[in-house]
Amino acid sequence: MKKKVIIIGSGFSSLSAACYLGKAGFEVCVYEKNNDFGGRARQFKQGGFTFDMGPSWYWMPDVFEKFFNDFGKKCSDLYEIKKLNPAYRVIFEDGEEIKIGDSIENIMQTFEEIEKGSGKKLRDFLKECKENYDLAVSNMLYKMPGKSVFELINYQTILKTGLFITNIKSQINKRFKNPKLRSVLQFPVLFLGAKPSQTPAFYNFMNFADFGLGTWQPKNGFFDVILSMIATAKNFGVKFYNNSPVQEILVKNKSVHGIKTKNKIVKCDIIVSGADYSHTEKLLPKILRQYSDKYWSNRTWSPSSLLFYLGLNTKINDLDHHNLFFDTDFDNHADEIYSNPKWPKSPLFYLNITSKTFNHTAPKGCENLFILIPIATDLDDNEKTREKYFNLVIKRIENKINQKIKNSIVYKRSYCIKEFKDDYNSFGGNAYGLANTLTQTAFLRPKLESKKVKKLYFSGQLTVPGPGVPPSIVSGKLVSDLIIKDEINI
Ligand SMILES: Cc1cc2nc3c(=O)[nH]c(=O)nc-3n(C[C@H](O)[C@H](O)[C@H](O)COP(=O)(O)OP(=O)(O)OC[C@H]3O[C@@H](n4cnc5c(N)ncnc54)[C@H](O)[C@@H]3O)c2cc1C
Structure with a gap:
């Protein structure tokens, strides 16, 4: 009989593990707490605008290619991508810009x-x-x-x-x-x-x-990759359940026994959790957790982010697909994220406009904007503060492009620490997991396999290799390799 694997979450690392374990012959079920699959890489559409909610820099195309090659496919069989030129534009304090070319x-x-x-x-x-x-x-x-x-x-x-x-x-x-x-x-x-x-x-x-x-940029955004991974997993019989938050990991004789969701208990032989590691451990009785609350509090976390998804009923004259507003002091902002966590005085920010490359991502004559301000985790997040930063960045954009855009905004949504916690059970509202510092690299990161509960495994940006889409995809492969090796008799 096939061994049953339950995968918690449907982010990149979970989907990667689902594909590899499905291919290896396991019976695989994915349980996702949210309505939409894809984790931090979900997408939403509103009034003709398409917004990727998280990742937007498609780097290391070889990792995506290798992933799909492992399932007999090429990326180009599944989605269209375009190399950007300029790759991105950096804007400095004195108004000077550097455009990074494509070679x-x-x-x-x-x-x-x-x-x-x-x-x-x-x-x-x-x-x-x-x-x-x-x-x-x-x-x-x-x-x-x-x-x-x-x-x-x-x-x-x-x-x-x-x-x-x-x-x-x-x-x-x-x-x-x-x-x-x-x-x-x-x-x-x-x-x-x-x-x-x-x-x-x-x-x-x-x-x-x-x-x-x-x-690079996939034609319909990063979500093209999510959809292609889900289709690959489904080819191996992987089943997907949305709106299914896992509330408890059930353990018997120090080995996983199943999960409890809001309305049922599902038994299984193996669990892989791609949900944030710190949250997954909370699904276990305290005695079976490997890392204490103190351990998590003492880690160097990647920043959280204040995000704005904006639909404009006009075109922006200047600017490119990726724009980095490095027009304030980088070291001050970095200190306000890492050393002395507080809302930044004058933040650097990133502005993405995918409709500059693929105009079908916004209605005709319109533009879709995604603004990201990196901030420290666990700050006091409220509407008034969000609005203050919204006005601040819009002003800086308007000054830069010499064009008024505020009155042309026909759609606006903000997303910050509160949503990172509510939507993803993210520790402190972190956006990209645990940073890759010297003391949080390789074997010094939280482990892929639980030392306390047999057949419980972890994947994703809090374990190896680290944050970002390509590492998360690799993490799903690494954990699958461990499981396949351990369960070689299936
Ligand atoms: C704003 C932003 C911008 C980014 N930009 C880039 C970029 O440009 N390029 C890049 O490479 N990377 C980028 N990243 C990082 C990249 O998106 C992540 O590293 C990667 O998507 C993480 O994948 P994951 O599988 O580890 O976790 P996640 O995507 O977080 O998946 C975890 C899943 O588990 C689910 N879950 C949590 N708790 C439970 C539970 N109890 N039961 C069931 N399900 C649960 C969550 O809902 C979620 O779907 C960005 C991230 C963010 C947030």
């Missing part, structure tokens, strides 16, 4: 124009970043379930070069003098959830992901 040569030229000699330095730096990318992504990522330090010791090159001792900020600052170029080069590691000064230099492979592999 290394192109970007080298931009660097050279800003700082003499930096084009060649960039080429040399990216060569190193590519070596790390090949080592990390092609080699380590899929082979490191984060069980012990010995996994890392196998990769002596990293240890020898001390890439886990130096941080990415000082590595970049040693090579590049211009503050704007430094900011641009530090941007990719923000995806890992911590300050560049806290992120090991090894993660400079993100710079290769950025400049070397480019920024």
Whole structure:
């Protein structure tokens, strides 16, 4: 008889595990608390506007390709993607902008124009970043379930070069003098959830992901990938249940026995939870939890976010698909997120306009805007504060583009700490899980497998390899590999 696996949640890591375990011959059921599947990558449509609710930077296309190849498909069989040019635009305090092109040569030229000699330095730096990318992504990522330090010791090159001792900020600052170029080069590691000064230099492979592999956009947004993963899982008989919050993990003889949802008990042999790790442990009796409340409170969390989804009944004259408003002091804002958590005085923010690339994501003559302000977790989140920041960022956008847009807003929705907690059971309302700092890397992250409850496994951005869509997809594979190895007799 087939062994039954229950998967909690339907984010990228859960869907990845559902596909691999379904393919391996398990009977798999996915239980999602929300009405819509996809977790932080859900999508909603309103008045002709389409909004991806979370991820918008499609980086590391090779990880998506490898995932679908494992099921005999290519991404292009399932959804259409386009490489963006410019990949993104960075806007600085003095009004100056840097547009990042779609090839290394192109970007080298931009660097050279800003700082003499930096084009060649960039080429040399990216060569190193590519070596790390090949080592990390092609080699380590899929082979490191984060069980012990010995996994890392196998990769002596990293240890020898001390890439886990130096941080990415000082590595970049040693090579590049211009503050704007430094900011641009530090941007990719923000995806890992911590300050560049806290992120090991090894993660400079993100710079290769950025400049070397480019920024892509699926035609109907990230949700194209979610739908393709659900279709892949359903091909293997995986069943999906929405509006089904798991309230309890049932344990018998120190092994999982089933789950309790709001109206039923479902028995199973194995559980994989892609819900936030800290929440999943709360579904167990206290004695069976591996990590205490203190442990979670002492972690370095990725930021939360204040988000605005806006529909405009006009076109924006200037700006691109991805726009980074780095027009205030980065270090001050970073301190207000990590060192001295409070609402930021003058935040950096990100503005996404997918209708600049695919105009079917907004009605004719209209534009869909998605604004993201990174903030510390667990701040006091209320309507008045949200409105204050809304007015602040709209003003900065209007000043930049020299166009009034506030009166053209025909749809507006905000999303912040409260919704992150209510919708995803997210610790402190974090947006991207646990940051990848030196002490929260690889075997130092919460484990994929429970030490206290047999057959209970975890996936997602709080475990290995870390935050972001590609790592979450890999996490679903790593956990599936462990289960398949343990249950080899199915
Ligand atoms: C605003 C934002 C922007 C981002 N931008 C990017 C980007 O541009 N590029 C990128 O690569 N990454 C980005 N990320 C990060 C990326 O989206 C996440 O790392 C990834 O989607 C996490 O997937 P996951 O499977 O770990 O978790 P989730 O997507 O959070 O999935 C967990 C699921 O578990 C469900 N759940 C929780 N509790 C229960 C329960 N008790 N019972 C049943 N179900 C439950 C939740 O509802 C959710 O569906 C962004 C994230 C956010 C929030």
